[in-house]
Amino acid sequence: MTKHARRFPEFYITAPQPCPYLPNRRERKLFTHLVPGKSSAIIDNLLTNGFRRSQNIAYIPYCENCSACVSVRIVVDQFERKRTNKRIWKRNHDLYVERVSAIPTAEQYALFSDYVGTRHADGGMADMSALDYSMMVRDSVIDTFLSEYRQRPEDAAPDADPQDWPLVAVALCDRLSDGLSLVYSFFDPELSWRSLGNFIILEHIEQARREGLPYVYLGYWIKDSPKMAYKTRFQPQEHLTARGWVLYEPEDGEE
Structure with a gap:
C-alpha cells in the first residue's frame, strides 16, 4: 500500500x-x-x-x-438572541464556564450517568461505564475540548475557586477550521427550568464569535422528529443540501 x-x-x-x-x-x-x-x-x-x-x-x-437527516450549522456573525433565547441566557447568568482539555473526570462521569439515566435510559448510551465515557472524551485525533459549566452559589465569596462550585453541565466540542462542532453535551436533569441544552449552544455561539469562527455545527436535524425541533430555534442557519450549504428559511413560529 x-x-x-x-x-x-x-x-x-x-x-x-x-x-x-x-x-x-x-x-x-x-x-x-x-x-x-x-x-x-x-x-x-x-x-x-x-x-x-x-x-x-x-x-x-x-x-x-x-x-x-440534514446537517445544520449556525451563522455566527448574523446570530442575535431573540425572545426565548434571551430568556434562557438571562436564566443562566450565574453559571461559570471554563474550557478544559479533553480529559475525563469522575465528577463529569457522575453527571453524565445521571443525565443518561434520566433522559435516555432506553438508549444505547445507558450502559456506558466510566471507561466507555473516558474513551468518548479522549479518543480524538483532532482539536477537541470540554466546556464545563458550574453554578455560582448565592453566598460565594469574591475570591472563591469556581472549581469548588457544583458542576451542572458539560459539552464535548471539536474545533474545526471554520467553526466549533458540538459533539455531545449533558447536564443536571433536575435543572430542566434552565434549558441547559439550549444555553450550551448559545454559549458556544459566543465562544465562536470571540474566536472569529463563522459557524457552530449542530449535527443533524430531522424535520419530522420532535427531538430535533429545538435546533431551528437558532437562526440564521445553513443546511447542507445537494447544492451545498444554503441558508434555511424558517417556517412560521420559528425564531
Missing part, C-alpha cells in the same frame, strides 16, 4: 438497523476511521461537510430511500 493510500480514508457501510428518530425506518451509516496519519485537511473537510465524529469514527447517514 502506498503512502498516499494509507492517508486517504477507507469507507464502510453499517448494516441496517431501526432508526432512533423516525418510526418504521431503517438507518445505515457510511463511516471511516480517523486515525493518526490520516490527512488533517481531509478529516477537517469531512467534518465541515456533513460527517459527524464519534470517538475516532466519522460517519454520515447512508439510508436507502430516505434523506431526512
